[in-house]
Amino acid sequence: MSAILVTEGLQKSFGAVSAAADINLAFERDSVVSLIGANGAGKTTFLNMVTGYLRPDGGRVRFDGQELVGRSPREITALGLSRSFQIPQLFQSLSVRENLLVAEGIAHAERVEEATDALLEKFDLASYAARPAGLLPEGIRKLLDVAMALVSKPKLLLLDEPTSGVAADEKFGIMDLVMTAVRGQGVTVLFVEHDMDIVSRYAARVVAFYDGRVIADGTPAQVLEAEEVRRYVIGDAPHAA
Amino acid sequence: MKQVLLSGIALIFLIAAAWAPQWLLFLLALALAKGLVVLGLLLLMRTGLVSFGQGLYFGLGAYAAALLAHRGGLADAALMIVAGTACAAAVAAILGLLLARYREIFFAMLSLAFSMILYGLLVKSSALGSTDGFHVQVKQFAGIALAAGAERRVFFAVSVVATLAAGWLLHRYLASHWGRLSEAIRDNELRVEYLGASVYRVVYANYIIAAALAGLGGAFAALAVGHVDPETTYWTTSGEFVFIAILGGTGNVLAPFLSAAIFEALRTVASQYAPNVWQMALGVAMLAIIMFLPGGLWTLVRRKAA
Numbered sequence: 001m002s003a004i005l006v007t008e009g010l011q012k013s014f015g016a017v018s019a020a021a022d023i024n025l026a027f028e029r030d031s032v033v034s035l036i037g038a039n040g041a042g043k044t045t046f047l048n049m050v051t052g053y054l055r056p057d058g059g060r061v062r063f064d065g066q067e068l069v070g071r072s073p074r075e076i077t078a079l080g081l082s083r084s085f086q087i088p089q090l091f092q093s094l095s096v097r098e099n100l101l102v103a104e105g106i107a108h109a110e111r112v113e114e115a116t117d118a119l120l121e122k123f124d125l126a127s128y129a130a131r132p133a134g135l136l137p138e139g140i141r142k143l144l145d146v147a148m149a150l151v152s153k154p155k156l157l158l159l160d161e162p163t164s165g166v167a168a169d170e171k172f173g174i175m176d177l178v179m180t181a182v183r184g185q186g187v188t189v190l191f192v193e194h195d196m197d198i199v200s201r202y203a204a205r206v207v208a209f210y211d212g213r214v215i216a217d218g219t220p221a222q223v224l225e226a227e228e229v230r231r232y233v234i235g236d237a238p239h240a241a
Numbered sequence: 242m243k244q245v246l247l248s249g250i251a252l253i254f255l256i257a258a259a260w261a262p263q264w265l266l267f268l269l270a271l272a273l274a275k276g277l278v279v280l281g282l283l284l285l286m287r288t289g290l291v292s293f294g295q296g297l298y299f300g301l302g303a304y305a306a307a308l309l310a311h312r313g314g315l316a317d318a319a320l321m322i323v324a325g326t327a328c329a330a331a332v333a334a335i336l337g338l339l340l341a342r343y344r345e346i347f348f349a350m351l352s353l354a355f356s357m358i359l360y361g362l363l364v365k366s367s368a369l370g371s372t373d374g375f376h377v378q379v380k381q382f383a384g385i386a387l388a389a390g391a392e393r394r395v396f397f398a399v400s401v402v403a404t405l406a407a408g409w410l411l412h413r414y415l416a417s418h419w420g421r422l423s424e425a426i427r428d429n430e431l432r433v434e435y436l437g438a439s440v441y442r443v444v445y446a447n448y449i450i451a452a453a454l455a456g457l458g459g460a461f462a463a464l465a466v467g468h469v470d471p472e473t474t475y476w477t478t479s480g481e482f483v484f485i486a487i488l489g490g491t492g493n494v495l496a497p498f499l500s501a502a503i504f505e506a507l508r509t510v511a512s513q514y515a516p517n518v519w520q521m522a523l524g525v526a527m528l529a530i531i532m533f534l535p536g537g538l539w540t541l542v543r544r545k546a547a
Contacts, residue, residue, distance in 0.1 A: 073435050082435075089435070
């Protein structure tokens with residue numbers, strides 16, 4: 001199976017802090033991959049470089065055969081790469097329905113109203129349709145954020161901490177809805193996550209980051225058992241002196 | 242219901258065009274002209290932008306229309322209205338290339354700077370009457386000669402029709418995808434870009450639309466007053482438009498016209514009974530609006546409707 005996203009020698013520093021040091025990764029089509037790591041490990045920087053928000057200091061990012069470095073987020077979205085955000089990026093004064101209508105309108109959906117209704121149903125958002133996005137509970141904000149990212153029918157969906165700030169008993173419900181929505185659509189999913197139960201349940205592959213480097217890459221069982229991951233990411237192994 | 246209400250308002254204005262005394266006609270004509278400028282400001286404010294320089298396009302519209310009659314020998318009101326609108330839109334198409342890149346205070350101050358540049362040019366230009374400006378005499382509309390004394394009433398009736406058309410078109414625009422996109426930009430530009438739309442293009446288009454409306458208002462003001470001067474581009478004129486926009490709020494396309502009429506009436510009464518402190522009356526009105534009706538006077542209409 002061919003890779004949809006390939007990064008080669010990706011580098012990024014903020015002053016003396018290295019947020020990405022020679023990141024070489026390839027992600028297969030139709031796969032679900034989780035990126036894990038402690039705060040500041042470089043996960044979000046990686047997403048920001050891939051989506052054009054940050055320009056890497058060095059290296060390449062190839063998506064579906066096209067070079068992404070130097071392109072704007074808008075151009076990258078048009079190529080079929082979409083993302084959600086750790087802090088949901090919504091249109092606060094607009095209703096849930098209007099948020100989706102804006103996204104559908106941009107994506108040039110043929111039947112915008114019908115497509116919006118379908119999306120409201122798919123993400124279990126119909127009962128919130130008229131409520132302004134600024135007044136939504138966090139879990140619903142997260143769902144709306146992901147739903148908007150899916151409107152453009154991306155080939156690759158990047159989710160930045162889709163369950164952070166959400167009550168523990170709601171996390172699986174949110175992930176189930178998201179995974180049901182993307183299933184059978186031919187969408188590759190990369191999600192950043194801190195909750196290892198979520199990672200184990202939904203990801204087929206896990207990439208662990210620490211200090212701007214990839215310290216482990218493999219199945220959930222392999223990665224979550226790796227000593228460096230237990231020490232630097234999960235925190236249940238003693239730090240080396 | 243809305244159509245009935247709008248038709249009723251239009252009918253009242255058209256009756257006013259035929260029967261109202263000249264002073265009332267003048268006041269209403271200015272209110273409509275300024276309301277058109279504020280209609281454009283409403284669009285910019287819905288996009289998250291406040292321009293302190295709409296006087297630039299108001300003045301351009303007025304001068305372009307007046308110059309067509311004064312120097313061009315084409316003293317036809319219909320042509321003047323088109324010239325005023327087109328001139329403002331054309332200049333905005335050039336300046337917008339730069340201004341659409343700026344936001345918040347930078348956008349506000351840059352737009353103010355451009356209007357003051359035009360003010361400076363007009364003040365220094367003796368060919369355009371310098372600080373005194375020049376008179377505009379028009380006795381024709383769309384090739385039809387107008388009876389002496391009836392010009393102002395005809396121009397007012399035309400401005401009522403044009404205002405209705407502009408208000409309806411903007412209402413449709415705001416309800417369209419681009420209208421929703423404008424509000425989305427005000428809330429979160431980053432997300433709009435990540436959804437795949439160009440924020441720059443929307444801001445640029447809205448800037449030109451707002452300028453065209455200001456130019457249209459300027460042309461009608463020139464016809465109503467029969468005179469143009471650099472004061473139309475001065476920063477206090479631009480400030481007046483922002484004042485009217487805040488007074489009415491951005492809730493509906495009718496709000497600018499409601500607030501422009503109240504503003505003109507308030508100013509007329511205040512300057513008659515308190516000629517030295519009438520600005521203070523306006524200041525108190527603004528304070529009251531900001532403290533008690535931050536959404537503008539349209540909030541009252543909305544509350545009543547609810």
